[in-house]
Amino acid sequence: MAEAVNIKRLAQELNISIATVSKALNDSYEISLKTKNRVWTLAKELNYTPNPAASNLRSHKTKTVAVIIPCVANNFFSLSIKGIEEIARQYGYHVLIYQTHENIEAEVAFTNSLLNGRVDGILTSVSSSEYNSEYYTNLVKKIPLVFFDRVYENLDAVKVTTDDYEIAFQATEHLIECGCTKIAYLYGLENLPAGKARFAGYLDALKTHGIAADEQPVVKYQDDEELNLQHIKELLKEYKPDALFSSIEEFIIPAYCACREMDLKIPDDVKILSFSNLSTAKLLSPSLTTISQPAFEIGREAAKCLFKILNNKQLDDEQNIILKSVLTKRESTGC
Amino acid sequence: MAEAVNIKRLAQELNISIATVSKALNDSYEISLKTKNRVWTLAKELNYTPNPAASNLRSHKTKTVAVIIPCVANNFFSLSIKGIEEIARQYGYHVLIYQTHENIEAEVAFTNSLLNGRVDGILTSVSSSEYNSEYYTNLVKKIPLVFFDRVYENLDAVKVTTDDYEIAFQATEHLIECGCTKIAYLYGLENLPAGKARFAGYLDALKTHGIAADEQPVVKYQDDEELNLQHIKELLKEYKPDALFSSIEEFIIPAYCACREMDLKIPDDVKILSFSNLSTAKLLSPSLTTISQPAFEIGREAAKCLFKILNNKQLDDEQNIILKSVLTKRESTGC
DNA sequence: TTTAATTACGTAAACGTTTTCGCCTAGCTT
DNA sequence: AAGCTAGGCGAAAACGTTTACGTAATTAAA
Structure with missing residues (x-):
């Protein structure tokens, strides 16, 4: 560690007070340009950097x-x-x-x-x-x-x-335009405004297009991959939806896997769409329609x-x- | 902010010195259990947490x-x-x-x-x-x-x-066992030991199996998606490799896209394998053989x-x- | 009973800054 | 010549801790 280089050291070498050094380093108007330059060059020479703890303690700023x-x-x-x-x-x-x-x-x-x-x-x-x-x-x-x-x-x-409600509405309309009428919802973030807005956008789009919103099945997200897969498979078996609207990225893998395991062709048998920031969405088999947030x-x-x-x-x-x-x-x- | 709660405040309320408070908080052997308990309960009551800047400054530990x-x-x-x-x-x-x-x-x-x-x-x-x-x-x-x-x-x-050399060797052997003889290498991290080890593992596997290592084409990674795509397309056109060994994840998208644009079927026309931690590797079209690091x-x-x-x-x-x-x-x- | 050791706590310095306040000098103004 | 102003700088306190050292009271050892 050698001898630490701090303000005191700079002050000693330049024969000025530590207050002056501090002010010079902070480019204070109180200090002449001449002195500032002396301080700055020596600071650079000695590789001085201020001690953040001391600075924080005194100034109450942590950066x-x-x-x-x-x-x-x-x-x-x-x-x-x-x-x-x-x-x-x-x-x-x-x-x-x-x-x-x-x-x-x-x-x-x-x-x-x-x-x-x-x-x-x-x-x-x-x-x-x-x-x-x-x-x-x-x-x-x-x-x-x-x-x-x-x-x-x-x-x-x-x-x-983000515009969760609007984009969910729009995405649901897209599914409806593709001919879907039984659109299951894979529900994530249900405690949060974002999750609720997405769900609301989905429901309102259904209603707008005369589809009974309350009859659409919903799978709620669990923090357990296997469980989600299970639930989606049950959903597919019992309700035979023609589309899955996934409100979070975490549903993608179980959704795709469920369709494969049940021999359902995407998009022929069931269409899938998901909120996602996956960079490889376009490389999936089949490529995935996504709502990507910025x-x-x-x-x-x-x-x-x-x-x-x-x-x-x-x-x-x-x-x-x-x-x-x-x-x-x-x-x-x-x- | 009200009146700040610090060690001094605790000391005053308990009628003891700040040194005692500090030591008690740090569970020092110097302090009796009785005093420690008084300090601890008051500290909890007032929601005291030590000021990190002051602590860092004095103790030279930042946690x-x-x-x-x-x-x-x-x-x-x-x-x-x-x-x-x-x-x-x-x-x-x-x-x-x-x-x-x-x-x-x-x-x-x-x-x-x-x-x-x-x-x-x-x-x-x-x-x-x-x-x-x-x-x-x-x-x-x-x-x-x-x-x-x-x-x-x-x-x-x-x-x-990680075992870059060994796993690259093993992966290359896998390609060879699949019948590949013209294995192009998509080279990343060439300045680093990891990149060099991967390449060395690949080369040695080729040699071990009697494949001329120096005749295999190599594409080096550029920090430009479009350029990588371009280079891979040129590679595919000129050398007609039967496999691509991608040493970094960043080559996956351009590699897949290049094959699609050139109407090459994976894995029939060209096999692909890549270092990657992509969770959706198994969902790609076709699913991607990967070397995943832990x-x-x-x-x-x-x-x-x-x-x-x-x-x-x-x-x-x-x-x-x-x-x-x-x-x-x-x-x-x-x- | 005296001495040594131990326990429990306090005093004060230190960590490296920032900042308030005051001082000195030089240059003005009257 | 006296009074002012402003520019440039320094002294010292402060930020909230930790810790070396000192000390008094108690206990153990002699």
Whole structure:
């Protein structure tokens, strides 16, 4: 470690006070350009970088934000993080990652552990296991917080989401136009606004086209691959739907497998469509019609909002930013 | 924020010194159980959590590690992070994420920015753009560092890798057993040990089976989807290989697309096999034979090693931990 | 009974910054 | 010549911990 290079060292070598050095490093107007230059060149020469702990302690700024998400190993979230990280770089912020694994207790525990000044702000996509509105109502008063994709409603906080209702409506209409009348729904995120909006869009599209919405079968997501497969197979056997509307990516593999195991041809016997950020959707057998959310953009947008808040910039206007998803029609719906 | 709750506050309310409070919180042997209990209950009551900056500053421990990787939005890395994060939770560590986008300057800049005490240790999977051995030779003396998957060799640091040579050899033999004799190689990570080992395994398998290794065509990876597609198409047209050995996941989409555009049937006209952590490999059309690395395990293993070092535990024996990849034969190689 | 050891706690310095406040000098203004 | 202003800098406190060291009271050893 040699002798540490800190402000004191710089001050000694330059025969000036540590206050002057600190101010010079922060480009304060109090310091003459001449002195600043002396400080800057020596700092560069000695490879000086300020100690973040000391700086945090004194200034109460950490230049760090936390991202709290259910799981990193998910196309949507890893793309979001990519977006967040890119913006964080531009603003010179550091990014901490926390995975909740859809566990609300873990979510609360992580969040609480960040309130002691470890981070300046939080980006979060909440767990689907429960809806603890009270907790977040209090939380948003304590720390700058931006929600993305999976949000709590009616809170005084920025939320970045997508047009779940509209795109689900549109996707359902697509299935109807393809001749489907028995459209089963694979239901995920049922506790969250996003999940409810998707389901609502689906139901309303059915109603609009005179299809009895309440007769359509629904399979709810379980955190168990085998179980989902089982449920979908039962669904296919008992209701013989002509389409599956999958509201989350996690249903794709069990849905495809179920059809194969039951010898149902996609799209002839049953059409499939899913929310998904899978890059290989077009390579599936058959290629999959998807609703893909702009995950990367969501991450970027959410991060930008947070940094604006942290830098006391005025947010353009709205607290709700809604990005558009895109429906890509492929073979699995006969296109 | 109300009045901040810190050690001083606890000390006042309990009529003891702040030193006693600090020691009690850290469960020091110097403090009686009675006093500890008083401190603990009040701390819980007031929701006290220690200020990390102050703690870091004084103790030089951050309980934080950094993960430096090329990109989060990649199946291998997102799975690795998932593993790292899980272990970090167990040890009570926080995880910072940095993406290099395969840019060696960014990699060096990030790493340097972490040397001022921001983190206790670093987990890294290095950029493929260049091989700056000198930098890392110096770095490992400055901070605990664990490499995973993409490593620098001949360094005094722990490295967690996979059996790239052996599995590439085995996969090549699989192609040969399927009757292939003109096996083109889609070459990624050529600057790194992992990339070289894969290529060497491929070449040696060819030689072992009496196939002229130096006559096999090679396409090197470019950071441009369109270009890779173009090159593969040219390869297919000019050399008419009967198999493609893809050494990285990024070649899958262009390879499949190239075959489709040129009306080549997989696996009849050309067989394909790829290193990949794609969860949907079995759903591709046709399903893809893969070599999948235990990404999640690699992350876990690497993190465990780092935390052992940070806790001054003896590492079991070796600095090189080598995990096994698995070859899954599917339709794309005719299985 | 004296001395040594142990237990339980307090004092104060230290970690490396940022920031308030005050001082000094040079250059103006009257 | 006296008074002002502004520019440039330094002294010192503060941020919330941890920890080396000291000390008083109690217990154990002699």
